Amino acid sequence: MRWTMEDLELLSEEELENLEKRVARLLSVWQIQNLRGAAAVFHDDQHIGEQRRELNALDYPGVDAGKILEMRKKPVVDSLEGNMLIHPLTTPVIEIDDANTKARGVWWSLGIEGLSIHREKPLAIVSVGMVPGVHVKEAGEWRILWGVWQRTTKNEYHAGWVDSMVPTNTRPPLTPEQDRQGFGRYAYQKDRVRQAVPLPPEADTWNRYPDEWDQGWMKKSEEE
Amino acid sequence: MTERNRKEELLLALNKLEAYHEIQNEMGRLTAAFNFHQKERVREHFAMELADVSLEYADEGRFEGPEAVDAALEELLGGEAKPGEMLDLQLTTPMIEVADDGKTAKCVWWCPGVGARTDEEGAHALWIWGQTAVDFIRLQEVWKVWHLHYFRLIKCSYEKGWVEDLSMINRFNTPMHPKSLPSTYHNPYSPLSIRDGIPCPPRPYHTYTQADRFWELNRDKR
Numbered sequence: 001m002r003w004t005m006e007d008l009e010l011l012s013e014e015e016l017e018n019l020e021k022r023v024a025r026l027l028s029v030w031q032i033q034n035l036r037g038a039a040a041v042f043h044d045d046q047h048i049g050e051q052r053r054e055l056n057a058l059d060y061p062g063v064d065a066g067k068i069l070e071m072r073k074k075p076v077v078d079s080l081e082g083n084m085l086i087h088p089l090t091t092p093v094i095e096i097d098d099a100n101t102k103a104r105g106v107w108w109s110l111g112i113e114g115l116s117i118h119r120e121k122p123l124a125i126v127s128v129g130m131v132p133g134v135h136v137k138e139a140g141e142w143r144i145l146w147g148v149w150q151r152t153t154k155n156e157y158h159a160g161w162v163d164s165m166v167p168t169n170t171r172p173p174l175t176p177e178q179d180r181q182g183f184g185r186y187a188y189q190k191d192r193v194r195q196a197v198p199l200p201p202e203a204d205t206w207n208r209y210p211d212e213w214d215q216g217w218m219k220k221s222e223e224e
Numbered sequence: 225m226t227e228r229n230r231k232e233e234l235l236l237a238l239n240k241l242e243a244y245h246e247i248q249n250e251m252g253r254l255t256a257a258f259n260f261h262q263k264e265r266v267r268e269h270f271a272m273e274l275a276d277v278s279l280e281y282a283d284e285g286r287f288e289g290p291e292a293v294d295a296a297l298e299e300l301l302g303g304e305a306k307p308g309e310m311l312d313l314q315l316t317t318p319m320i321e322v323a324d325d326g327k328t329a330k331c332v333w334w335c336p337g338v339g340a341r342t343d344e345e346g347a348h349a350l351w352i353w354g355q356t357a358v359d360f361i362r363l364q365e366v367w368k369v370w371h372l373h374y375f376r377l378i379k380c381s382y383e384k385g386w387v388e389d390l391s392m393i394n395r396f397n398t399p400m401h402p403k404s405l406p407s408t409y410h411n412p413y414s415p416l417s418i419r420d421g422i423p424c425p426p427r428p429y430h431t432y433t434q435a436d437r438f439w440e441l442n443r444d445k446r
């Protein structure tokens with residue numbers, strides 16, 4: 001059933017305030033899911049250079065807005081034709097702080113890509129990974145404070161993830177070592193035990209890690 | 225409707241919405257721990273204080289009771305993680321029904337995934353897809369897994385695919401674990417199998433009763 005003004009007028013002020021807070025935090029979870037979905041659209045190289053609604057908290061203290069905006073201007077392929085980068089978001093774990101101003105989240109993803117750097121026949125890629133991050137409210141809406149794609153696999157389709165690891169496409173190209181230190185830091189390697197990073201945020205994450213810039217919550221297993 | 229009834233209904237709706245979010249988070253944390261081969265973290269999510277806590281995994285049998293669940297977790301996650309091994313199951317298509325009394329929830333997720341196994345020849349990429357049906361129960365303000373059933377859909381060589389490689393859809397012919405009970409359901413994809421929509425989607429309910437046990441196996445979709 002739908003609730004009416006008449007129904008709500010029956011609540012005391014204290015009851016109403018309590019419900020407002022609980023509803024607001026649930027709405028935040030929903031909005032952050034939408035925010036990260038929107039960010040996934042612009043994660044696709046196809047949209048580099050396109051005018052967009054701002055999704056990052058560029059005015060938040062500590063954010064290097066200039067660096068973020070500069071990165072967006074750099075094309076990494078000659079033509080958008082044949083390129084695709086689709087990373088659907090799954091397995092959400094989202095924890096909002098009590099004040100409803102900060103949120104940690106981790107998503108997993110099983111995606112596909114098409115990569116054509118110099119107009120050659122595109123490379124089909126299977127791309128598995130995760131998206132950890134922190135979100136804050138800026139100008140009345142949730143925005144991304146930090147957190148981007150973390151690779152698990154990025155393999156040529158036919159070769160599979162055991163035998164193929166395509167480096168992140170940049171200009172100039174990354175060496176394999178640079179790639180491993182960057183997006184590939186926690187990627188699958190056939191001669192390594194997988195590292196448990198990022199861990200999803202626990203229910204008490206904001207009590208244990210109150211600083212929104214702290215990344216310890218998602219790398220706890222490295223410290224243990 | 226009285227003022228009290230209205231407030232109760234509003235609280236019920238809000239509690240259900242919060243439960244929906246909390247259960248998604250708990251299941252996400254459990255899945256991450258399972259993928260990261262963290263047996264103790266997985267165990268923390270089970271209602272080990274309940275005599276009928278249970279875990280059923282593909283065709284490995286049903287493990288009922290805390291000792292049996294511990295045995296199953298030891299079988300699945302007990303050894304050290306090996307270089308080159310990987311499991312990466314993900315949660316999609318959530319179907320979550322929280323009981324009107326707020327004490328339990330019936331849930332289903334579809335779980336696409338990837339993996340890798342190792343042998344003397346090295347590592348081999350795998351497709352690993354399934355579904356998970358879970359009964360959650362709220363104990364001391366925390367949602368815990370009461371009954372979990374993982375249904376295997378495919379487990380196959382990445383290179384050969386799910387139509388050609390059927391070598392891993394059924395367990396090897398070794399003795400079943402002594403603490404296991406017979407599997408309730410195992411119907412992975414094969415070229416001759418027929419899908420019958422199991423686990424079925426949960427339906428709204430008021431209170432979990434004994435008759436609800438194994439609701440996920442209901443083939444009657446009316």
